[in-house]
Amino acid sequence: xxTLSFDSKRCERIRQQLDSYLSNELLVETASDVxxxxxxxxxxxxxxxxxxxxxxxxxxxxxxxxVPDSVRTDVVRKLRASxxxxxxxxxxxxxxxxxATAALVLFxxxxxxxLNLRRGEQLIASILKLGVSDHVIxxxxxxxxxxxxxxxxxxxxxxxxxxxxxxxxxxxxxPGFELLEGHICSIPGSDxxxxxxxxxxxxxxxxxxxxxxxxAALPRDKLLLSADSDGLGIYQDHLSGMEIAGFESGQYxxxxxxxxxxxxxxxxxxxLAPALNETLRTTARLLLPNATTKWAKLG
Amino acid sequence: xxxxxxVQLESFEAAAMPHLTDxxxxxxxxxxxxxxxxxxxxxTYLEAWKSFHRFELGTNCRAWLFKIMFHRLHHxxxxxVKASRLTTIDSPDGQDELAAEPVVPQEIRDEDVLSALEKxxxxxxxxxxxxxxxxxxxxxIAETLKIPLGTVMSRLSRGRKLLxxxxxxxxxxxxxxxxxxxxxxxxxT
Numbered sequence: 001x002x003t004l005s006f007d008s009k010r011c012e013r014i015r016q017q018l019d020s021y022l023s024n025e026l027l028v029e030t031a032s033d034v035x036x037x038x039x040x041x042x043x044x045x046x047x048x049x050x051x052x053x054x055x056x057x058x059x060x061x062x063x064x065x066x067v068p069d070s071v072r073t074d075v076v077r078k079l080r081a082s083x084x085x086x087x088x089x090x091x092x093x094x095x096x097x098x099x100a101t102a103a104l105v106l107f108x109x110x111x112x113x114x115l116n117l118r119r120g121e122q123l124i125a126s127i128l129k130l131g132v133s134d135h136v137i138x139x140x141x142x143x144x145x146x147x148x149x150x151x152x153x154x155x156x157x158x159x160x161x162x163x164x165x166x167x168x169x170x171x172x173x174x175p176g177f178e179l180l181e182g183h184i185c186s187i188p189g190s191d192x193x194x195x196x197x198x199x200x201x202x203x204x205x206x207x208x209x210x211x212x213x214x215x216a217a218l219p220r221d222k223l224l225l226s227a228d229s230d231g232l233g234i235y236q237d238h239l240s241g242m243e244i245a246g247f248e249s250g251q252y253x254x255x256x257x258x259x260x261x262x263x264x265x266x267x268x269x270x271x272l273a274p275a276l277n278e279t280l281r282t283t284a285r286l287l288l289p290n291a292t293t294k295w296a297k298l299g
Numbered sequence: 300x301x302x303x304x305x306v307q308l309e310s311f312e313a314a315a316m317p318h319l320t321d322x323x324x325x326x327x328x329x330x331x332x333x334x335x336x337x338x339x340x341x342x343t344y345l346e347a348w349k350s351f352h353r354f355e356l357g358t359n360c361r362a363w364l365f366k367i368m369f370h371r372l373h374h375x376x377x378x379x380v381k382a383s384r385l386t387t388i389d390s391p392d393g394q395d396e397l398a399a400e401p402v403v404p405q406e407i408r409d410e411d412v413l414s415a416l417e418k419x420x421x422x423x424x425x426x427x428x429x430x431x432x433x434x435x436x437x438x439x440i441a442e443t444l445k446i447p448l449g450t451v452m453s454r455l456s457r458g459r460k461l462l463x464x465x466x467x468x469x470x471x472x473x474x475x476x477x478x479x480x481x482x483x484x485x486x487x488t
Binding site: 016020047060062064065075 | 463
């Protein structure tokens with residue numbers, strides 16, 4: 001047996017690197033140095049071999065360590081249970097959230113619609129109030145009608161060519177009522193004028209009034225409509241002790257006002273509205289051939 | 300929604316379940332208690348499943364699972380220490396000073412190496428297991444254990460030497476004499 005001297009410092013340095021070499025963590029150049037040294041140094045080779053043997057034994061022993069099937073099945077079972085719980089939880093939360101959101105949206109829509117209707121009702125009342133006011137001031141308080149009906153010619157003269165054709169409509173479309181008076185009224189302190197027919201029947205005075213809209217309009221919400229007559233929406237209200245029904249006709253608001261009950265007044269308004277609308281339209285075309293929608297202004 | 304969750308779980312199981320045995324064995328050798336190891340594995344998988352949406356498919360699922368397991372293991376150890384069921388965590392008594400290079404048997408039986416491993420302090424044992432059995436890189440081990448790279452290297456070196464030393468004891472018990480080592484000399488034929 002020969003004993004060769006060797007560079008102990010070099011062996012020491014190489015052995016310090018054997019762990020990293022074993023783990024394949026050395027740089028290529030350093031690993032190459034280690035390999036080169038191992039080729040010529042049996043002691044270091046044996047050291048490496050010993051370390052590799054232990055590592056291999058450890059790997060083998062650990063890989064032979066039994067893993068009970070129950071570990072896998074328990075994990076899978078718990079995962080599935082967790083998923084089911086999670087799904088149920090999420091479902092309940094999402095359903096609850098969904099319901100709450102839907103309720104909130106419905107409430108929001110309902111509130112918006114309710115506000116819209118309230119605003120619409122207020123607008124209708126403010127417009128219909130004109131008709132009630134005109135009727136009360138001119139016919140009821142002013143008593144501007146004769147006990148014996150004015151002759152039609154006289155009324156036509158008061159109304160002028162523009163509105164005279166309406167006379168026949170009022171006479172024909174208000175069964176049971178006699179036309180007492182027809183004229184154009186002015187309102188003190190205001191530019192507004194209105195065409196006023198005063199009739200009598202069924203123990204009460206009934207006015208048919210036309211006044212220019214001047215850009216104002218009744219709301220279009222069908223929920224606010226009281227009736228529909230040949231496409232004309234009729235709105236109704238009870239204001240200052242009077243029943244009133246109103247509708248739009250071209251550039252005009254038309255009102256039927258009296259102390260009749262709601263149902264009777266609405267029936268009369270429905271009968272009157274289409275004919276009145278058509279006559280106004282025809283008159284406007286005859287008098288102002290270029291006017292189609294903007295009918296004649298009150299003179 | 301249920302279908303999507305089902306598909307996700309299937310995807311999770313496909314990515315994570317193949318690593319269960321590696322995780323379980325590592326947990327077993329670190330906790331030395333099968334029941335604790337099983338609980339740890341279940342907790343690890345449940346936590347991984349909960350955070351699976353954060354896992355990027357195609358990245359290293361195995362390393363991700365080990366990281367989760369060691370994070371939970373930290374809490375388990377603290378609990379066990381409080382319950383006095385685990386005594387050696389950070390104090391490898393008497394293992395700082397290492398004897399000269401031990402001689403390990405040529406044939407190493409599974410029970411011998413596992414018995415030797417059990418005697419290695421847990422902070423070295425875990426690095427040895429991660430490096431030599433699970434074959435993680437130093438960087439992956441550092442990230443998993445949240446320790447510096449240099450610490451990984453020193454613990455691995457020391458852990459391996461402790462293991463060899465314990466196996467040397469086994470060899471001695473079998474009547475295998477340590478090879479006479481001559482400092483600064485090597486034998487050759």
